Amino acid sequence: MKDTAYPLEIPNLLRGEVKSIERWLRSGHPHASASPLVMVLVGSALYGASIGLWRSPLQAGFAAIKFPSVIILTTLGTALLNGMLAPLLGLNIRFRESLGAILASFAIASLVLGALSPVAFFLAWNMVPLGEIPSAGSNVHAWVKLFHVGSIGLAGVAAHVRLWQLLKKLAGSRAVAFRVLGSWLATNLFLGSQFIWILRPFIGAPWLPVEFLRPDAFRGSFFETVFHDVLQLIS
Amino acid sequence: MTPNDVSLPPPLPPVDGGAPAPEVPIQGVFSAMEALLRRPADLWSHLRKPGAGATILALIGIAALCMGVYGIVIGTFAGGDQLWAAPLKVVLGLLISALICLPSLYIFACLGGAKTKLSEVVGLLAGLLALMTILLVGFAPIAWIFGQSTDSLGWMGFLHLGFWAVALGFALRFFFAGFRVLGQGGGAGLKAWMILFALVMVQMTTALRPILGQAPTFLPPEKRFFLSHWTQHLKEPSPAGAEGQRGAPAGAQPAR
Numbered sequence: 001m002k003d004t005a006y007p008l009e010i011p012n013l014l015r016g017e018v019k020s021i022e023r024w025l026r027s028g029h030p031h032a033s034a035s036p037l038v039m040v041l042v043g044s045a046l047y048g049a050s051i052g053l054w055r056s057p058l059q060a061g062f063a064a065i066k067f068p069s070v071i072i073l074t075t076l077g078t079a080l081l082n083g084m085l086a087p088l089l090g091l092n093i094r095f096r097e098s099l100g101a102i103l104a105s106f107a108i109a110s111l112v113l114g115a116l117s118p119v120a121f122f123l124a125w126n127m128v129p130l131g132e133i134p135s136a137g138s139n140v141h142a143w144v145k146l147f148h149v150g151s152i153g154l155a156g157v158a159a160h161v162r163l164w165q166l167l168k169k170l171a172g173s174r175a176v177a178f179r180v181l182g183s184w185l186a187t188n189l190f191l192g193s194q195f196i197w198i199l200r201p202f203i204g205a206p207w208l209p210v211e212f213l214r215p216d217a218f219r220g221s222f223f224e225t226v227f228h229d230v231l232q233l234i235s
Numbered sequence: 236m237t238p239n240d241v242s243l244p245p246p247l248p249p250v251d252g253g254a255p256a257p258e259v260p261i262q263g264v265f266s267a268m269e270a271l272l273r274r275p276a277d278l279w280s281h282l283r284k285p286g287a288g289a290t291i292l293a294l295i296g297i298a299a300l301c302m303g304v305y306g307i308v309i310g311t312f313a314g315g316d317q318l319w320a321a322p323l324k325v326v327l328g329l330l331i332s333a334l335i336c337l338p339s340l341y342i343f344a345c346l347g348g349a350k351t352k353l354s355e356v357v358g359l360l361a362g363l364l365a366l367m368t369i370l371l372v373g374f375a376p377i378a379w380i381f382g383q384s385t386d387s388l389g390w391m392g393f394l395h396l397g398f399w400a401v402a403l404g405f406a407l408r409f410f411f412a413g414f415r416v417l418g419q420g421g422g423a424g425l426k427a428w429m430i431l432f433a434l435v436m437v438q439m440t441t442a443l444r445p446i447l448g449q450a451p452t453f454l455p456p457e458k459r460f461f462l463s464h465w466t467q468h469l470k471e472p473s474p475a476g477a478e479g480q481r482g483a484p485a486g487a488q489p490a491r
Contacts (some may be wrong), residue, residue, distance in 0.1 A: 077380060081373030087273045088370075088405055191377050198384060221385045 008035040013108060016162040018169045025100045025166075033100060036107035037072075043107075043114030044068040048202065050120035051148060055130045055204035062212050066199045071106050074192040075099070078184075085183045090176040091167065101170075102184060105163035112155035123147055131206040145203070160185065197222035267293045271366045271409070279413045282358035291354070294361035295330075301368035302326045308375045312382040312391055313449045320453060321446050328439040328446075333364055336432045344414065347424025351417050359413045367399075367406035374398040388448050389468070395447070403433065437461050 006027040012020040013036075024032055048067025052059035082102060083095035093101070128140055160181065167177035196202075198217050204210060261270050261281045267290055270278040281290055306322025313321075341356050351359075381394055407429060414425060440446055441461035443454065 077376045080376065081370070084272055084370055084373045088408075092273060187377070191380065194380055194384060198380075218384045219386070221381055221390065224385060224387060224390055 006032055008032070008039075008104060008107070010039065010111065013039075013104060013162070014111060016165050018166055021104060021166055022169065025097050025104070028096065033103065036100075036103045039107035039114075040071050040103070040110045041068045043110030043112075043117075044071055046117040047110075047113035047120060047151070050117045050124060051202050052204065053121060054124040054127060054144060055201075055206075056210050059201070059204045059210045062210070063202045066202065066212075068110075070192060070195045070199055071110065073195050074188055075102055075106060077191045077195075078102075078187045081187055082184050085187070086180050089179040089183060090173070091171045091180045093170060098184075101163060101166055102188070104166070105159040108162050109155040109159035112158050113151060116151045116155075120147070120151065130204065148203075193222040197225070261290050264293050264297055267365070268297060268369060271297075271362060271369065275362075275409055275412065276416070278362060279359075279416045282355050282362075282413075282417065287354060287358055291358045291361045294358070294365040298329065298361065298364035298368045299326050301365070301372045302329050305368065305371040305375050305378075308379045308382065309395065309447060311379060312447055313445075315449065317445075317447075317449060324443040324446050328436070328443050329364060329368070332432070332436045332439050333360055336360075336428070336435055339431060340428050343424035343428040345424070347422035349414060349417075349422075349424070351414070355417050359410055359417070362413065363406045363410040366409050367402045370402035370405055371398060374402065392447055392468075399436075403436075441465075 006020075006024045006029070008021065008024045044067045045064040049060040049064035051067070052061070052063030079095070079099050079102075083098045086093055086098045123144065127144060130141075163184075164177060164181050167180050168174060171177045171180065197220075198213075200214055200217070201208070201211075208214075261267055261278060267278070270281075271294075278290070281287060303322045303326050306325040307318065309325065310317040310319070310321030337357065337360060340360060341353055344351060344356060378394065378398060382391060385391060411425065438461045441455075441459060441464045444450070444464070445455075
């Protein structure tokens with residue numbers, strides 16, 4: 001079984017056909033991981049470009065590189081921990097399989113985002129350019145951000161519903177699947193938020209230059225910023 | 236988490252859906268690591284057999300090695316001398332804490348009604364340390380990313396403490412379940428010991444400070460209780476992303 005590569009087919013993945021995904025997951029062939037990786041790279045790069053395009057074509061190019069980078073870096077950064085948490089929480093899967101399951105869920109999210117990217121491109125094309133928005137009296141920025149938050153949220157929900165189904169099948173228990181999913185989600189969100197912070201900007205700001213990384217990219221953390229914003233609000 | 240509300244880790248379902256796998260012998264470091272994560276029952280059973288000493292040594296070796304790796308990640312925050320001082324301190328701190336708490340563990344466990352041998356208690360404690368530090372290595376890439384992104388000692392201290400608490404939680408789960416299998420309980424005695432062990436480890440971080448930041452001396456010139464040390468540190472102004480904390484010259488900041 002290990003010598004045969006079972007590619008992860010997009011329709012099977014999106015439909016959440018657990019048998020097919022499980023067969024892919026267990027195959028262990030090095031080429032097998034290529035298919036979700038390509039889905040992540042293409043889908044999220046397209047969506048990243050659509051986010052940055054509102055600022056400028058160069059920003060679109062930068063975001064097309066950075067958006068998949070966030071996903072890949074987060075997957076790799078949490079791989080070791082997630083691989084340990086699964087057996088500790090009762091799911092007997094190998095390190096490679098836990099990495100594959102997470103990659104597959106990110107592939108679903110990327111496919112959803114990739115599919116929404118034409119809409120996002122259309123939205124960016126129809127909006128007043130970011131550099132020409134008047135400083136006050138316009139809620140265009142808020143609407144665009146709302147669209148992106150909604151799209152990313154939708155992709156996240158779809159990905160996690162499918163991952164939940166897969167984990168439930170693998171674990172044979174809802175409680176174990178719930179624990180593993182919860183722990184993986186927490187670690188991925190924790191590190192992913194920081195990678196998004198480091199790799200900012202994605203949309204960009206009209207009063208700041210277009211650049212790949214901000215000069216202070218490695219200064220502060222996402223959570224410190226949120227904490228101090230909350231403190232400012234309540235003080 | 237207490238001995239009473241901790242259940243055995245759920246049985247791991249066999250991959251092929253067949254009968255549960257037979258007990259696998261534990262030989263060497265990697266086998267012990269595998270058993271800690273996937274087959275704790277094998278490990279507990281192994282601790283009762285002759286020749287468990289080698290496994291216990293392997294577990295202690297794993298703990299020291301993994302804690303050293305995590306210590307290097309801690310040291311990268313301040314850099315310089317901390318690259319070797321932090322791993323040295325955390326490894327020593329861990330082993331000394333365990334040694335300090337071992338007698339009380341055995342006595343408290345016996346007081347709680349556990350019927351275990353000292354060697355089994357040592358084995359369970361070694362397993363606790365090994366599992367905790369393996370998990371910390373899992374957290375290491377995340378800790379490193381945050382360490383490179385912030386200058387705030389407070390934030391990084393809080394983060395490391397959080398990671399340690401999660402890792403300790405999983406390790407105690409293994410530990411208490413092992414006690415129930417090997418020693419038929421331990422009850423209130425183990426509850427008390429758990430608090431004692433956590434306090435000793437936390438105090439050790441204050442006794443061996445600085446671990447995260449920098450200071451003019453390798454060890455602190457004055458003795459302090461961890462609560463007063465932390466309270467004092469929290470009272471000091473520490474604006475978000477404040478400059479000069481991480482790489483400040485020695486003596487420019489309190490030892491932490």
